[in-house]
Structures are given as C-alpha cells and as structure tokens.
Amino acid sequence: MLSDPIARTRRFHRAVTTEAGVLDASFLGRGRPLGPARVLNAIGRGISDIGEIRAYLRLDSGLMSRLLRGLEEEGLVTVESSETDARRRSVALTEAGAAEFAAYEALSDKQAADIVARHPHPEVLLQAMDIVATALGFERTTIEIVSPLDPRAIVCLEAYYAELARRLKSGFDVNLSADPEARDMEHPRGAFLLAMQDGMPIGCIGLKGTDKGYAELKRLWIAPTARGMGLAQRMMREAEAKARDLGIACLRLDTNSVLSDAVAMYHKLGWSEIERFNEDPYPDLFFEKRL
Amino acid sequence: MLSDPIARTRRFHRAVTTEAGVLDASFLGRGRPLGPARVLNAIGRGISDIGEIRAYLRLDSGLMSRLLRGLEEEGLVTVESSETDARRRSVALTEAGAAEFAAYEALSDKQAADIVARHPHPEVLLQAMDIVATALGFERTTIEIVSPLDPRAIVCLEAYYAELARRLKSGFDVNLSADPEARDMEHPRGAFLLAMQDGMPIGCIGLKGTDKGYAELKRLWIAPTARGMGLAQRMMREAEAKARDLGIACLRLDTNSVLSDAVAMYHKLGWSEIERFNEDPYPDLFFEKRL
DNA sequence: GAATTTACCTGACTTTAGTCAGAAATATTT
DNA sequence: AAATATTTCTGACTAAAGTCAGGTAAATTC
Incomplete structure (x- = not known):
C-alpha cells in the first residue's frame, strides 16, 4: 500500500483532482461560464489565431464562434481577418479584455500562493511539484532557439553558475572563466537552445562559434528536477544538428571530471577525449566530435 | 522563474490539469456521462446510503434520483429502502454493476501504471507524488482507531521496523524488542491509531496498556513524505486524549537519542525524561507524562 | 478559370448538468 | 394524535456544452 505504485499514483490523482476543483474556481471565479473563460485566457496567453485556439482547447468551430461572439458583445475582444489569409481570423483583447485577463491571472496567482503558503516547508513541496510537472508534461517539452540574453536563458545560466560554484572544489567565478560573448551564441555564428x-525553462545549451576551425558547446544545464529523463542527450543532439545546419564540421567542449554523468554521456554520444585546448582554469577534461 | 513559488505552482497546475484530462478519460472511457459514472464509482467504493453519496458528490437530490434511475435501467444497481429508516434508501451493485465498476477500476489502474511506467526513475516520481498528495490533501487526514492487526496498520509497522533497522547503529530486530501483544493495543486496554x-495510511501510534500503573506509547511512525507537517504532534495528542478516555493517568515511552526530532517533540509536548524503566536493548531515552 | 479545399459562421438540434417547487412516505417532536 | 421535519421522488424548468448540416468567402489545386 505504501510502496504500490498504482495505489500511490491513484492517491495522487485523487488529491490533485479534489484540489483541481479549486483550479476551476479560478476559472469560474468571475461569474463567467467555463467556456468563455477558457477562450479569454487562451487569448490572454498570446494565442491570437482562432484556429489555434480551437485546436488548443479542442472546441468545435461552431461553439468557438459563439463563444467569441459572446466575448465580443461583452466588449472584451475584437476579431478581425488575418492579413495574410483573409479566411483566417485573429482575436485581440480590448483594454477591458486585458483587465479581465489580468483579474483571472490574479486569481490564479492567489490560488497558487495559497497552496504554497499552507505548507510548513514550501521548498520541499515546490521541488516535488517540479518533479511531477516535469514528468507529466515531458512530452510537451519544446526546444527553442533564443538569444543568450533572453531572461529565460539568463535564469538558466545563473542556475548553472550557482551549481558549478557548489560542485567544483575550487568554487566557480564566472569572471575568471572565458564567458562566451552573446553574439558568438547567436545566428549566424552559433545558437542558444532552451528547453521549455x-x-x-528546464534546460539550456550554448553553441559558440569561433574563428579557430571548430565551434564549442557550452553551458549545458538541466534543471535538477528534470534530470534522469534523457533531456541532456536530446539537447546535445539538437545542438549538434544545429551546428551541422550552420555548416560547422567540428565541435569541441570542455568539462570537469566532477561532472561524471555528463562525462559518461559525452562518451556515449560519440565524443572523443582530446588534449586541453584552452587555458580556462575550471575544466580538466576536453572532448571533440567531428560532424 | 525557476525559484518563484507562484510560477512553479502554476506550472504544476497546468501540468496536472492537462494530465487530468486523462483522468476524466478513465471516468468517461466507458461511454457513460460523468454523472452516472461518478455515482457508480461511489457505490463501488462502498458508499451505499443515497444521502451519503449525495453529500460525497455534492449532488442535488433530484439529479441524484434521476442518475440512480438511469443506472437501475441499465441493470447496474438495485435500490431498496433501508431497514432502520424506511425514508432512506440504499443502493447495491448488481453483478453487472460490479463488473462495470471493475472495468472502471481497471481503467484507473492502467492509467496510473502508464504514468509510472513512462518515467525512467519511478521511485523519484512516486515520492514526489506522495509529497504533493500529502500536502494538498492534508486537511483530509483522519485519525482512525483500528486493530494493530489491520493490514493498513501492519504496513505502517513494517515501515517503522525497516526504518529503525536503517537508523539505529546496532540495527533492529523486532524479535529482540518487546513487541506489544495486539490485545494490549486494543480496547479496553489500549488502542492503535492510524492516520489515513x-x-x-501515512502514520500510526500505539497506546499499550500494562498492569504496572502506567500505559505506554509505542510505534510512533510518520511516512517520510508526510514529515514536517505536524502530524506526529497531532497523533501524540490524539493518543494522549484516548488514554484519558480509557482512564489512564500516567503515560511512558522509550526512544533512541538517534531520533532527535522525536526527542525534541516529546520535550515540547510536556514529557519529562525519566530513568530506564525496561530492559529493551534499543531505547536509550525514557519519558513520562502524567495526564 | 473551374473545381476543390479551407476557415469560419449560422441555425437547428441534442445531451448533460443543475435548480426548484411540491408530493408522498416515514420519522420525530410536541 | 397532531404538527413538524426528513428523505426521496417527480415534473417542469434553465444554462451550458457540444454536435451537425449547410452556407459563404477566400485560397489552392487542377
């Protein structure tokens, strides 16, 4: 009973679905039926194409149309034909609609804050929620190419630096390391990949272009609560594919032997150990892969 | 973003509610609307009184009545007047109804098994789910008095012994310890409390009657994923209250100094350290509280 | 340029969920 | 014994969600 995976999972389901009644409360808390509330929130989250909203919420086209008419009559949204394809239509929030969406957001935030506040050790609960969310939503993980200066990228990089400082015996000071310049990790010299x-954001990797006949993979980091799911390998493969797209023939990376899981993965993915190729004080292992 | 409690909680919510679409699938997966499916499952879980089902599912009496008629017409349930109060009615599954309920159970089990099977490290996910379930459902925790031979009690006791064996330097062999006899922990000599x-089951404590002028508290255990929530204190208080009900004036307990959290709690709850009062090899600290 | 496809809309419909007032039978209180 | 309360049922209703068969206009294919 305490160790049976099925009993435990079903108990988890019971617990969250009773709690999910509360979630619906945040969607029903403004006196609007669930249908229009869901559509309004989808628009607020940035989906403007009607067809996309329909696919996202799995709504029949007739129903969708009526829900939109309702929101239009409330003065919350405006609908107009798309410029590129006059059959398609796109929705935007009016000022009143934006305010209404903000009110829904505030309700959801409050509800989230309440859940955390009830717990005597919030970080324990939050980490558990991260693990569950990562596991349940893993197939929804997408890898985006963003600027290394994107706030989401910076969040990952800071977590990466903090972890290195914790794990390396010598500590880690980003100023002593050769921190890649942003434009070396942007098109067309390189790229920065973010797992969302x-x-x-639950992981990142940087592809840094150089003028030395090879490019480097840098800043591979996976959120602790997302480890063990094979995401690092996926990020590596995507980064290698991106390098091929950019016409890069040779990749290098440096790492530290403390990070034994990473080292094992590099071997597994066909990387070969080579001689030190830079003067960075932190790495002690160096790899290369020809594409 | 990575550390913001609200963003993390909302992400969790999104992940489980998209997944909860799957949950509904287990209730909708047999071509029956949600209403009758919920009623059938409530009956299957052992609630037979119509009023109780109504309260449990929060259904209007008219709606309830109609849903039951529907299930009756399907030949899944039989309704008859209660013997003690002819106004009340109680429901039972027919053979076909029991089969249908079993089919729903199989769907839920399969869904639970799928979630676990998808994960490369199931135990990590299961522990996280346990923590979340405990946190979200904490106000639904009930303390029941059961026989120490109840399978749910035995599950807890085995976890307790296993943990002692792990934490005590000397290991722990239940055969060398003075294992209380079941009837000493049952009415009227004592009691066994289970937190459900x-x-x-997420915790237990035994109240053991003796003929020596005091009773003992034994086998206090809280599931690791439920610790830090104050459940141990609640169990202690309930056990003390139960002791008072049984006319017990003095309580004792023994423990080991390795279990420092427990020792701190005993002090906090007004227990006083006393001299060794038994020859059990494992404890090295002894407490007493007069009621 | 005619035929087909796509994207959205409209109108007519069904199903599901839920509400409410009152009826009937039984229990409880006065 | 009468009055009141409780439990369930029935009928008449509403709201919300969802389905389906066209219809229109624009885009795409042949």
Whole structure:
C-alpha cells in the first residue's frame, strides 16, 4: 500500500483532482461560464489565431464562434481577418479584455500562493511539484532557439553558475572563466537552445562559434528536477544538428571530471577525449566530435 | 522563474490539469456521462446510503434520483429502502454493476501504471507524488482507531521496523524488542491509531496498556513524505486524549537519542525524561507524562 | 478559370448538468 | 394524535456544452 505504485499514483490523482476543483474556481471565479473563460485566457496567453485556439482547447468551430461572439458583445475582444489569409481570423483583447485577463491571472496567482503558503516547508513541496510537472508534461517539452540574453536563458545560466560554484572544489567565478560573448551564441555564428515546458525553462545549451576551425558547446544545464529523463542527450543532439545546419564540421567542449554523468554521456554520444585546448582554469577534461 | 513559488505552482497546475484530462478519460472511457459514472464509482467504493453519496458528490437530490434511475435501467444497481429508516434508501451493485465498476477500476489502474511506467526513475516520481498528495490533501487526514492487526496498520509497522533497522547503529530486530501483544493495543486496554489520507495510511501510534500503573506509547511512525507537517504532534495528542478516555493517568515511552526530532517533540509536548524503566536493548531515552 | 479545399459562421438540434417547487412516505417532536 | 421535519421522488424548468448540416468567402489545386 505504501510502496504500490498504482495505489500511490491513484492517491495522487485523487488529491490533485479534489484540489483541481479549486483550479476551476479560478476559472469560474468571475461569474463567467467555463467556456468563455477558457477562450479569454487562451487569448490572454498570446494565442491570437482562432484556429489555434480551437485546436488548443479542442472546441468545435461552431461553439468557438459563439463563444467569441459572446466575448465580443461583452466588449472584451475584437476579431478581425488575418492579413495574410483573409479566411483566417485573429482575436485581440480590448483594454477591458486585458483587465479581465489580468483579474483571472490574479486569481490564479492567489490560488497558487495559497497552496504554497499552507505548507510548513514550501521548498520541499515546490521541488516535488517540479518533479511531477516535469514528468507529466515531458512530452510537451519544446526546444527553442533564443538569444543568450533572453531572461529565460539568463535564469538558466545563473542556475548553472550557482551549481558549478557548489560542485567544483575550487568554487566557480564566472569572471575568471572565458564567458562566451552573446553574439558568438547567436545566428549566424552559433545558437542558444532552451528547453521549455509548460512555460518554464528546464534546460539550456550554448553553441559558440569561433574563428579557430571548430565551434564549442557550452553551458549545458538541466534543471535538477528534470534530470534522469534523457533531456541532456536530446539537447546535445539538437545542438549538434544545429551546428551541422550552420555548416560547422567540428565541435569541441570542455568539462570537469566532477561532472561524471555528463562525462559518461559525452562518451556515449560519440565524443572523443582530446588534449586541453584552452587555458580556462575550471575544466580538466576536453572532448571533440567531428560532424 | 525557476525559484518563484507562484510560477512553479502554476506550472504544476497546468501540468496536472492537462494530465487530468486523462483522468476524466478513465471516468468517461466507458461511454457513460460523468454523472452516472461518478455515482457508480461511489457505490463501488462502498458508499451505499443515497444521502451519503449525495453529500460525497455534492449532488442535488433530484439529479441524484434521476442518475440512480438511469443506472437501475441499465441493470447496474438495485435500490431498496433501508431497514432502520424506511425514508432512506440504499443502493447495491448488481453483478453487472460490479463488473462495470471493475472495468472502471481497471481503467484507473492502467492509467496510473502508464504514468509510472513512462518515467525512467519511478521511485523519484512516486515520492514526489506522495509529497504533493500529502500536502494538498492534508486537511483530509483522519485519525482512525483500528486493530494493530489491520493490514493498513501492519504496513505502517513494517515501515517503522525497516526504518529503525536503517537508523539505529546496532540495527533492529523486532524479535529482540518487546513487541506489544495486539490485545494490549486494543480496547479496553489500549488502542492503535492510524492516520489515513485519501485512502493511504501515512502514520500510526500505539497506546499499550500494562498492569504496572502506567500505559505506554509505542510505534510512533510518520511516512517520510508526510514529515514536517505536524502530524506526529497531532497523533501524540490524539493518543494522549484516548488514554484519558480509557482512564489512564500516567503515560511512558522509550526512544533512541538517534531520533532527535522525536526527542525534541516529546520535550515540547510536556514529557519529562525519566530513568530506564525496561530492559529493551534499543531505547536509550525514557519519558513520562502524567495526564 | 473551374473545381476543390479551407476557415469560419449560422441555425437547428441534442445531451448533460443543475435548480426548484411540491408530493408522498416515514420519522420525530410536541 | 397532531404538527413538524426528513428523505426521496417527480415534473417542469434553465444554462451550458457540444454536435451537425449547410452556407459563404477566400485560397489552392487542377
């Protein structure tokens, strides 16, 4: 009973679905039926194309149309034909609509804050929620190419630096390391890949172009609560594919032997150990892969 | 973003509610609307009194009545007047109804198994789910008095012994310890209290009657994923209250100094350290409280 | 340029969920 | 014994969600 995976999972389901009644409360808390509330929130989250909203919420086209008419009559949204394809239509929030969406957001935030506040050790609960969210939503993980200066990228990089400082015996000071310049990790010299899931960044990797006949993979980091799911390998493969797209023939990376899981993965993915190729004080292992 | 409690909680919510679409699938997966499916499952879980089902599912009496008629017409349930109060009615599954309920159970089990099977490290996910379930459902925790031979009690006791064996330097062999006899922990000599939440035992404590002028508290255990929530204190208080009900004037307990959290709690709850009062090899600290 | 497809809309419909007032039978209180 | 309360049922209703068969206009294919 305490160890049976099925009993435990079903108990989890019971617990969250009773709690999910509360979630619906945040969607029903403004005196509007669930249908229009869901559509309004989809628009607020940035989906403007009607067809996309329909697919996202799995609504029949007739129903969708009526829900939109309702929101239009409330003065919350405006609908107009798309410029590129006059059959398609796109929706935007009016000022009143934006205010209404903000009110829904405030309700959801409050509800989230309440859940955390009830717990005597919030960080324990939050980490558990991260693990569950990552596991349940793993197939929804997308890998985006963003600027290394994107706030979501910076969040990951800071977590990466903090972890290195914790794990390396010598500590880690980003100023002593050769921190890649942003434009070396942007098109056309390189790229910065971010793993996103349900709106949360859970991993990153940088592809840094150089003028030395090879490019480097830098800043591979996976959120602790997302480890063990094979995401690092996926990020590596995507980064290698991106390098090929950019016409890069040779990749290098440096790492520290403390990060034994990473080292094992590099071997597994066909990387070969080579001689030190830079003067950075932190790495002690160096790899290369020809594409 | 990575550390913001609200963003993390909302991401969790999104992840589980998209997944909860799957949950509904287990209730909708047999071609029956949600209403009758919920009623059938409530009956299957052992609630037979119509009024109780109504309260449990929060259904209007008219709606309830109609849903039951529907299930009756399907040949899944039989309704008859209660013997003690002819106004009340109680429901039972027919053979076909029991089969249908079993089919729903199989769907839920399969869904639970799928979630676990998808994860490369199931135990990590399961522990996280336990923590979340405990946190979200904490107000639903009930403390029941059961026989120490109840399977749910035995599950807890085995976890307790396993943990002692792990934490005590000398190991722990239940055969060398003075294991209380079941009838010393049953009415009228004592009691065995079990903390249950959403169908899962998450803690226990035994009140053991003796003929020596005092009773003992034994086998206090809280599931690791439920610790830090104050449940141990609640169990202690309930056990003390139960002791008072049984006319017990003095309580004792023994413990080991390794279990420092427990020792701190005993002090906090007004227990005083006393001299060794038994020859059990494992404890090295002894407490007493007069009621 | 005619035929087909796509995207959205409209109107007519069904199903599901839920509400409410009152009826009937039984229990409880006075 | 009468009055009141409780439990369930029935009928008449509403709201919300969802379905389906066209219809229109624009885009795409042949």
